[in-house]
Amino acid sequence: MENLAQHAEDLYCPEIATITRVETLTASEKRFEITMPGNRPLNHKPGQFVEVSIFGFGEAPISICSSPTRGPSFDLTVRATGRLTDKMHLLEAGSQIGIRGPFGNGFDPQDFKGRDMLFICGGIGLAPLKSLIDYTLDRRNDFGRIIILYGTKNPAEILFPEEIEKWQQQTDIEFVMTVDQADEQWQGHVGVITTLIPPLELDVKNTIATVVGPPVMYKFVLMSLKGKRIPDENIYLSLERRMKCGVGKCGHCQINDTYVCQDGPVYHYPHVKQLEEAV
């Protein structure tokens, strides 16, 4: 025990960071730019998360939606859906906020060098994947095709309109969007996100598919990818659980024998395939 004591950490103390920009994205989602003390970079990997806290309102795990290639500050997209996130939506630029992390494994983009990248994002799942999308765009020559499929319930829920406009214009990105339910102005594709997969022409062996979305989405997307004959080992998922402590202790995020906050949130599909509670 005394040997281990040398490595003991104060695991639950946040750093007090500053919100340096707030952008309203939809009726329930805002993007916050966060700057760490001394403007130091967070040193995160795409796909990692932080524990955000406001004293008196608790803590919540939030995915980082910006790429480490852009910094030193980082972005969080937050849906107002609980005590902490509701309060966070009331904060303005200049407010202080507690940050612990980054936590989780994240993606290793170097492993995808030279591959075609297929991003499948459902709803707010675009936020965590955006950290990897931006990474691949900033290192564009390292990757093959970049295909982004994005589905939301309705046009009012579309995140990152500025980025999306750019992606639509850029010739080296194939961006396709769909909504489950159209409104009067909507001229694009209508249908669930899985309807975007069959028409794709892919070099399946060379394509890396990354999937993030609401829990219900995974099963159907995985079936479509199987239909496309994308090998399981080319598929990565990021899973959402209630990562309360972020350091592999509290037990809330456990899926079978794996702690999402330690071994995830990014999982190689062949690994989670064995786990009944995963998707």
Add this chain to the structure above:
Amino acid sequence: MNALDEKLNRFTKYKISEQTLRKFIDYLKQQAPVFAPHHNGEASYSYECVENSAEVVLSYPRTMQPLKKYFLPPREVLLNFNIKDNTFSKPEIIEETRIFFAVHSYEMASLKRLDYSFTQGHVESNYVSRRKYAIFVGISYTPDESHFSKSVGIDVEETEGFDLFLLPVGDGYFLLEITDTGKRLVEGFPGLAAPDTTEIKTEPLQFKSKIKYHHNRLPAVFDHVYKSKVWDKYAEICVGCGTCNLLCSTCYCFDIRDEVDLDAEHGTRTRYWDGCMLNTFAEVAGGENFRGSLARRTRHRLYRKFKYITAKSEMLHCVGCGRCSHFCPVGISMTDIVNDLITDYEEKQNKEKI
């Protein structure tokens, strides 16, 4: 001589009467705070700080709350914060020697499991600070209808982790010196005669509650019973109160909550024991519950004891204290569940043979 007796006979030991033993507790109290089992109502026991050595209970089946409460308190302030100026401080945890007296072997074994859980990966300072200077004096016990520690490989006389160990003999005890720390405590105490050289001969104790397989075979059983109907059978009786989690000596899951004082300025970020049998445990933002049924939660609880952590730590994370069985309001017993799973496993194996 069997292996256990051989091991016990290697330790230096002293014959000590109960009266002298209580004087020894008084002596220990002069060295450091002493915590030991006390009566808590008529039929219940709890570890308390010793005020009066005469009140220490030496023969007891089990305390209701496990010893872990001293290392992972049921409620622990992680941070004191100030909402107005966004500042916080971490309460200081005093790293002091504490002596835990008359502790049973399964309880000591549970601390070895907690040591693993709080030091693998990230080493948690809160736990380590409380644990670092702890001293343990063990005592053997007579198993009741709920103990089954022998079935998970822990003898009543297992001395691992203890500094001193007490074995009842005649109208007194043998006091065994297990570690150098224990030896130093004994040396400072004037009330003992010269070491005793009588040979220890333990009587094999009968456990009424048993798992019908050797504990080495249990992980293999758990490889095959994930989809067993046994989970549904117990889920039908279970009321989901979480008592089994909260009294378990190796469970360590927790919740963290912010609590604000009435002045709306000060508050605490506080951790509480939590349990995977409670309905909201695996709920995520948006309301989805990944273990919404009692059958799945029961399965998760047992897999954490017999497979998930075991695969990494190489220890079963059930120590056979019997608390979950003993205090379950609807009488669900851990050994019954495991034995049913074994039956199910055997039936499956037989089918495969045919």
